[in-house]
Amino acid sequence: MSDIYVNGKLEGTCDNPKKWVEHIREQRRVGNIPKEVNIAYDEEQDIVLINSEKGRSRRPLIVVKNGKSLLTKELYEKLEKGEISFNDLIKQGVVEYLDAEEEENTLIALNEAQLTPKHTHLELSPAVIFGSKASMVPFPEHNLSVRVMIGAKTMKQGIGVYASNYLLRMDTDANILHYPQRPIVNTYIYDVMDYDSHPVGQNIVIAVMSWHGYNMEDAIILNKSSVERGMYRSTFFRPYSAEELRYPGGQVDSIEIPNKEVKGYRTEKVYKHLEEDGIIYPEAIVNSGDVLIGKTSPPRFLTSLEEFKMGVEERRETSSSVRFKEKGVVDSVLLTESEAGNKLVIVRVRDQRIPELGDKFSSRHGQKGVVGLLVPERDLPFTSKGVIPDIIFSPHSIPSRMTIGQLLEIIGGKVGAMSGKFVDASPFNAETEEDLRKQLLELGFREDGTEIMYDGKTGRQYKARIFIGNSFYLKLKHMVANKIHSRSRGPIQLLTRQPTEGRSKEGGLRLGEMENHCFVAHGASLILKERFDSDKTKIPVCKKCGSVAIYNKFRKKGTCLICGDNAEIGFIEMSYAFKLLLDELKSLCIYPKLNLKDKM
Amino acid sequence: MNAECGVPQIIINEINKKYSGAKAKKVLEEINKKYEKAKITPGEAIGVVAAQSLGEPGTQMTLNTKHFAGVAEMGVTLGLPRLIEIFDAKREPSTPTMTIYLKDKYKDDEDAVKKIAAKILEIKFEDIMENITVNLLDFRLEAQVSLESLENYALTLDDVEKALKNVFDEEDVKVYKKGLIKLSPKKEIDVADLYKLKARLKEVHIRGIKGITHVLPIKKQHGWIIQTAGTNLKKVLLMEDVDATRTRCNNIFEIASVLGIEAARNAIIREIILTLKDQGLNVNLRHIMLIADTMTIEGVVKGVTRYGISKKQESVLARASFEVPLKHLFNAATKKEKDNLKGVIENIMINQTIPIGTGIVKLVVDDAKRTKKKGE
Numbered sequence: 001m002s003d004i005y006v007n008g009k010l011e012g013t014c015d016n017p018k019k020w021v022e023h024i025r026e027q028r029r030v031g032n033i034p035k036e037v038n039i040a041y042d043e044e045q046d047i048v049l050i051n052s053e054k055g056r057s058r059r060p061l062i063v064v065k066n067g068k069s070l071l072t073k074e075l076y077e078k079l080e081k082g083e084i085s086f087n088d089l090i091k092q093g094v095v096e097y098l099d100a101e102e103e104e105n106t107l108i109a110l111n112e113a114q115l116t117p118k119h120t121h122l123e124l125s126p127a128v129i130f131g132s133k134a135s136m137v138p139f140p141e142h143n144l145s146v147r148v149m150i151g152a153k154t155m156k157q158g159i160g161v162y163a164s165n166y167l168l169r170m171d172t173d174a175n176i177l178h179y180p181q182r183p184i185v186n187t188y189i190y191d192v193m194d195y196d197s198h199p200v201g202q203n204i205v206i207a208v209m210s211w212h213g214y215n216m217e218d219a220i221i222l223n224k225s226s227v228e229r230g231m232y233r234s235t236f237f238r239p240y241s242a243e244e245l246r247y248p249g250g251q252v253d254s255i256e257i258p259n260k261e262v263k264g265y266r267t268e269k270v271y272k273h274l275e276e277d278g279i280i281y282p283e284a285i286v287n288s289g290d291v292l293i294g295k296t297s298p299p300r301f302l303t304s305l306e307e308f309k310m311g312v313e314e315r316r317e318t319s320s321s322v323r324f325k326e327k328g329v330v331d332s333v334l335l336t337e338s339e340a341g342n343k344l345v346i347v348r349v350r351d352q353r354i355p356e357l358g359d360k361f362s363s364r365h366g367q368k369g370v371v372g373l374l375v376p377e378r379d380l381p382f383t384s385k386g387v388i389p390d391i392i393f394s395p396h397s398i399p400s401r402m403t404i405g406q407l408l409e410i411i412g413g414k415v416g417a418m419s420g421k422f423v424d425a426s427p428f429n430a431e432t433e434e435d436l437r438k439q440l441l442e443l444g445f446r447e448d449g450t451e452i453m454y455d456g457k458t459g460r461q462y463k464a465r466i467f468i469g470n471s472f473y474l475k476l477k478h479m480v481a482n483k484i485h486s487r488s489r490g491p492i493q494l495l496t497r498q499p500t501e502g503r504s505k506e507g508g509l510r511l512g513e514m515e516n517h518c519f520v521a522h523g524a525s526l527i528l529k530e531r532f533d534s535d536k537t538k539i540p541v542c543k544k545c546g547s548v549a550i551y552n553k554f555r556k557k558g559t560c561l562i563c564g565d566n567a568e569i570g571f572i573e574m575s576y577a578f579k580l581l582l583d584e585l586k587s588l589c590i591y592p593k594l595n596l597k598d599k600m
Numbered sequence: 601m602n603a604e605c606g607v608p609q610i611i612i613n614e615i616n617k618k619y620s621g622a623k624a625k626k627v628l629e630e631i632n633k634k635y636e637k638a639k640i641t642p643g644e645a646i647g648v649v650a651a652q653s654l655g656e657p658g659t660q661m662t663l664n665t666k667h668f669a670g671v672a673e674m675g676v677t678l679g680l681p682r683l684i685e686i687f688d689a690k691r692e693p694s695t696p697t698m699t700i701y702l703k704d705k706y707k708d709d710e711d712a713v714k715k716i717a718a719k720i721l722e723i724k725f726e727d728i729m730e731n732i733t734v735n736l737l738d739f740r741l742e743a744q745v746s747l748e749s750l751e752n753y754a755l756t757l758d759d760v761e762k763a764l765k766n767v768f769d770e771e772d773v774k775v776y777k778k779g780l781i782k783l784s785p786k787k788e789i790d791v792a793d794l795y796k797l798k799a800r801l802k803e804v805h806i807r808g809i810k811g812i813t814h815v816l817p818i819k820k821q822h823g824w825i826i827q828t829a830g831t832n833l834k835k836v837l838l839m840e841d842v843d844a845t846r847t848r849c850n851n852i853f854e855i856a857s858v859l860g861i862e863a864a865r866n867a868i869i870r871e872i873i874l875t876l877k878d879q880g881l882n883v884n885l886r887h888i889m890l891i892a893d894t895m896t897i898e899g900v901v902k903g904v905t906r907y908g909i910s911k912k913q914e915s916v917l918a919r920a921s922f923e924v925p926l927k928h929l930f931n932a933a934t935k936k937e938k939d940n941l942k943g944v945i946e947n948i949m950i951n952q953t954i955p956i957g958t959g960i961v962k963l964v965v966d967d968a969k970r971t972k973k974k975g976e
Binding site: 516517518520521522523524525526528529532533535536573574575577578581585588589590591595 | 643644645648649651652926929930932933938944948949950951952953954955956957958959960
């Protein structure tokens with residue numbers, strides 16, 4: 001006796017669950033029960049689960065009976081001719097959609113050759129073992145599985161045209177690639193998912209060789225002249241917004257050019273671009289710190305002191321300005337209303353990003369790297385036909401990662417570029433290596449893709465033949481311009497007097513606990529002291545009671561809060577954080593007494 | 601020579617016994633050179649270096665590994681969990697085990713080894729019984745002994761009877777031929793006590809050494825050994841057939857109580873080396889020795905925890921900086937503790953030179969001499 005659950009509710013029982021479940025399935029295939037119903041028998045719990053609700057992910061499979069696929073040759077031919085559609089197959093019960101629970105009752109063959117009488121279903125194509133992203137990797141079956149996954153992951157970070165209405169949108173951190181292309185070597189999924197409306201990356205000429213060591217450790221060398229011609233140029237958009245908020249008590253923010261009397265007024269210079277309404281105009285060239293939207297807010301606290309000021313409101317400066325270390329051109333200004341009905345201003349700043357040293361690039365095989373050098377075209381190697389690579393890629397990235405698919409892509413790209421066609425590299429269904437080699441030979445190249453090349457600096461022929469071809473490369477969204485950071489002096493925190501944290505606040509780089517251990521292990525006592533003295537202070541201490549005292553510089557007199565005036569004071573140097581610790585101890589009702597002794 | 605020589609007197613005597621004259625001097629010189637070379641520079645941060653030397657390989661260790669020794673399977677905790685167990689000085693290892701070496705005459709005698717192994721294995725009443733029923737009508741326990749398992753363990757009903765009678769002197773024990781045992785209390789007790797009696801009956805020790813739940817004779821290159829699950833070092837070492845000089849145990853606390861603290865120190869070192877070696881890691885012995893010394897220097901095994909060796913730190917601030925600061929600060933305040941600010945951690949906190957490496961040297965300029973030299 002097994003319980004039957006319909007959409008999670010106990011609805012009844014049945015005696016022979018296996019047979020019954022099979023019967024229901026049969027009825028579904030015939031069409032007596034809706035196709036959306038999935039039924040599964042959980043042997044372990046001895047329950048039957050029927051689901052018909054929305055929100056289950058389901059996938060199509062070909063039904064198999066007695067080891068024979070129901071999608072016969074005739075049906076397949078009809079499908080190819082267009083006499084029947086995929087939906088007809090579903091109606092006929094040849095293809096059915098299964099959910100996760102019903103999938104547990106199946107044995108699915110990957111291809112027709114694997115079929116045995118035990119199998120219940122057949123995949124539509126072996127390529128479905130890849131998801132939509134992994135299917136974008138060309139020749140995936142020639143790569144290590146992890147490399148396909150890394151490739152799929154890095155493709156998500158590629159800069160392209162993410163949406164064709166990008167000019168109307170106000171996405172945070174949007175990047176748009178100039179002149180995006182369709183890859184020469186592509187897979188079936190590029191057609192399925194309408195790649196042409198949101199492309200990423202460009203087809204470039206790639207040479208696999210080392211070049212003066214500037215492409216070691218996964219770095220790549222870019223052709224500077226190609227970059228100057230517009231290769232991998234992109235635009236970075238960042239919206240800044242300001243809202244006229246309403247506060248309890250009837251006070252409101254106001255978007256305006258802040259008055260000089262306003263608390264926290266910055267320099268006049270940063271407001272120079274603002275127009276009368278307090279908002280910047282489009283196409284203004286702005287730099288870090290320039291105000292985009294001027295705004296003032298009412299005071300945060302109403303203190304008794306301010307009441308005497310006879311109604312002179314002391315408003316605060318709350319303008320939004322260009323982020324630290326960013327620059328650009330005001331792209332568009334949007335004036336609208338927020339959900340609460342307040343005035344809302346959004347200013348979008350655009351900045352052109354030309355590939356530079358340190359920008360991240362990747363092929364579609366998880367071979368990501370950073371630009372190590374930009375070389376003018378005249379210095380780069382060239383082939384006997386005068387072709388100069390756009391990217392020089394290190395051969396050391398290949399053996400350990402075994403991305404053979406990438407090598408095939410380069411050959412395929414070469415074939416495609418020279419013959420003017422797209423090359424299919426769909427999983428398990430690609431043009432074969434032999435085919436590509438043959439075509440390359442017919443095009444007048446060496447079949448292995450190598451060519452004799454010459455040193456661009458000396459004109460001498462290289463002793464080795466260089467593997468060169470066309471490949472699809474992506475510019476990834478991680479660009480140095482967004483990440484570069486250094487500090488020697490800078491802002492400190494109020495509480496601890498230690499440097500601030502993070503790039504946006506011009507923060508310091510923390511010398512962590514483990515780094516500290518290293519200095520100790522090396523016995524570098526004085527270096528350690530120096531590295532940690534960012535918050536050092538001289539503190540007056542009462543010699544009698546050992547607590548922190550007050551020293552009056554003008555009267556040259558010390559006052560101790562415990563011992564009173566004219567206390568004997570000693571100055572000791574310590575980190576401000578330790579003084580803070582002493583204060584915190586006092587707040588715990590612990591009296592930390594400092595016993596002063598003269599230095600020997 | 602002897603005066604400035606750092607070599608202990610005992611060794612010098614030893615050398616003098618073996619060599620004489622110029623030869624002895626040369627040997628001593630050579631030994632002294634090596635001895636001086638092995639000494640560590642004053643101010644070297646040996647503690648931090650030891651911690652780093654063990655911490656770094658720790659990051660490479662695979663978590664939760666169980667080791668199975670060849671065909672004969674016996675799961676032993678290894679890898680990082682075992683290492684943590686040792687450093688934390690856990691009172692009982694999660695898999696206590698002993699490696700029993702036998703006297704040389706049993707080296708290749710498989711049957712004898714198996715017999716000894718059977719002798720070591722602890723057999724409780726619950727291992728040989730089929731069932732126990734509480735007979736409330738006659739107010740007694742009735743247990744059925746499995747004759748089959750008796751035969752397997754080479755036991756007789758008489759042995760069982762003897763063992764039971766040893767334990768239960770306030771109860772009547774009757775053993776019947778087919779393995780039925782009746783246990784009826786002589787005094788009047790209530791039902792709850794009868795159930796307690798049932799639990800006691802199950803735990804009755806019939807034969808073997810207490811605490812040893814599994815035995816496994818294994819043939820190694822140098823002959824047969826017995827691997828056990830469960831430890832009882834004291835009893836095993838007292839056995840006649842056991843080679844007490846080689847028999848080992850992985851329970852450090854048990855070693856400390858049976859063989860003393862020096863043995864425990866050696867056990868710590870050996871266990872750490874073995875776990876590291878199993879993972880293909882190699883750490884210099886001296887780092888491990890330093891840790892083992894620190895853990896055992898007080899005469900009892902102390903873990904590298906806030907209850908163990910960290911508790912003994914002199915400085916309040918140093919203790920407070922390692923786990924539960926408030927507790928340490930309040931305790932220190934109530935005891936009016938004084939921090940001399942002599943340690944490394946405290947001096948980092950107050951931003952002073954730490955007394956390690958270059959910071960350990962204190963130079964004082966003799967002003968009088970300096971001016972005198974300038975005047976010359």
